[in-house]
Amino acid sequence: MTERRFFDEMALQGGDPRVPYADYARWFSNEDPKSLLKKSAEAETFFRRIGITFNVYGQKDADERLIPFDIVPRIISASEWRVLEKGIDQRVRALNAFLADIYNKQEILKAGRLPEHIISRNAAFLPQMIGMTPPGGVYTHIVGTDLVRTGENEFYVLEDNARTPSGVSYMLENRETMLQMFPELFTKMKVRPVSSYPAELRRSLGECAPPNFDGTKPAVAVLTPGIHNSAYFEHSFLADHMGAELVEASDLRVVDGRVQMRTTRGYKALDVIYRRVDDEYLDPLTFNPDSLLGVPGIMDAYRAGNITIANAPGTGIADDKALYSYMPDIVEFYTGEKAILQNVPTWRCSEEESLKYVLDNLADLVVKEVHGSGGYGMLVGPAASKKELKAFEAKLRARPDNYVAQPTLALSTVPIMTKAGLAPRHVDLRPFVLVSPKRVHITAGGLTRVALKEGSLVVNSSQGGGTKDTWVLGD
């Protein structure tokens, strides 16, 4: 099959490079492929030494794994980035306005723009957050908007990741690695830096200090489930680079109405917690009385205005895939503008007509669980066998409201370095967004995830995906 079906971000149909890749392609053509392959191997050693590894759940004795890294950068032009930036900014502001509305006046429901059951059946909805305004009115302090591309000017938002997006440490370490391996490229091309992210994160979290904070510099900590969590490296990385404490729930206690950490010299109060634990493990008193995990009373301190929790509890409702399908309406309702970034058309299987369509066209669609993430539990129709389709059909019929379906997108490709030279592979992009009462800050770049298997459309690291450095070019 010689016909090209996918948009390649590096090469045009005739083989000439697209404009953003022109300088890179010229440089590449003068390089010795063998020495480039050697550099790939070096990169792996580098990652292992600094310990950028993740633990795989359910594999007790398995080695810590590396997410494979590809040395060909993903390049985005300044003008392309401007559009994305505007679109993300709009979407994130709408998300925050939506969350504030849902937990307060619920005007979008009253206006009939969103059916009530989308909220009432949403497992991530927290009644404890009703009528409560988080410090500075910010719900989603950190967002990782997943984008995919299908053509020259066609970008789609795939997921909003308003809860606890991960991967930013890879964005930063990928860049460090590229700077070390190819310093000459960075002198030839104007690549916008990403290294200020930890400082920006610290600043942004500081700007969200709780109402009762009266000092000069808020005390910030990263709350991690501990060294066995798959993203532990990232938690320690961010704490380290922000100069914040890395705490576990067992280090924290509510004393005199404030969240305090146990230090070698007694208790010390915190102002802002960047938590990388799920809502239900925050406070056993409020959410999960049977749980031994969490910080008893932290929600009371939160309601009293003594601590900021980022992201706010209850933001997970925005990650629901049924809700996702309403995002164009949500953006319009709160901003008064049409959404700049497109949504992928989504069939809600809870609706009878949609379900019928999905069942009739299962082999062409991607079907996802409403609350799923990480690429688990989904069906990629075109890649599934007859038997798998049959099995999934049964699941769909049994619990239609647990699923949504989307057309199989023709994801763009960017080449990766293989033993046989450059070879196109499908990619997505996760830019990282910081929200404070003062501003929305988007780092120029993000994490490009790449499906390493030829033809595969699944980029999740848990499913064998890799990553690339992402270059946004300056003007």
Next chain:
Amino acid sequence: MLGRTAGGLFWMFRYLERSENTARLLETGFRIALTGAQDSDDSEWESIVSTAGVRPAYVAKFDDDFDQATVINYLLRDRDNPSSVMSCIEAARSNARMVRTALSSEVWEAVNEAWMTLKDQMKRPVSMKNLAEVLTSIRQHSSLVRGALHGTMLRNDIFDFARLGTYIERADNTSRILDIKYYVLLPSAAYVGSSMDNAQWETILRSVSAFRSFRWLNEGEVTPMAIADFMILDKRMPRSLAFCHSKIVGNLSYLNHDADPELPCLTQASQIHARLSGRDIDSVFDEGLHEFLKSAIADTGRLAAQIQEDFRFYG
């Protein structure tokens, strides 16, 4: 600093010290096996297992079979042995991961690389033929971690907790080595001066890396009294009890800052230190070497527990 972080640092460096101690014992056994100082090969390996303090667990697993290859692999890489070099390196690295934000990247990378390299080298049983190479590697990696610690870490609480872990473990180790062999140092032993004794004395000195420095200081004259003096009271000797406890008092004084009243662990440490200063080895023998060492081991254990409590390692 978080109490949990202080605890993690303390244990990270205890385990690193322990891995070195175990490796040093193996080196001693290796050396003696090579020089053939013993009539029967296995008896010296049995003594090495006892000195490492893991005899009961060893016997439970292998009965009384102190075969050279079995001992080497038990001490080097057996996961059932919590004091094996590999178990210690793994525990040290796991603690290092937990306290990673308190470590310079040089220290973290040195520990992580030690773990990666040694794990690879000890994937398969280590034979007598490549034991030397593995022991050299352990020694080099320990030096790298120590060098990174001294060269790149701020001299603050973090450093003090790291050093405390090292010296507590070392003091414990030195007193245990002496206690297991105390009988060969007793003047009343019937076979004083036999070749058997000389080998035992050499084992003691080598297992604290002090064979050459001792000979150098004593111009070749080896007496049990002088060995005990060197390892217990000599402040020049970096593994002696006096040296370790003077360092512990130093680190705890920094950590105490201006606490009023003084932290109980500092008071305890000062008392231990005072008992070791300004006394001579005769009085130790008068007290009874074994009794002295037994109480030294108990003192160090109590001090470690008090440090744990005073700095809220666990709660």
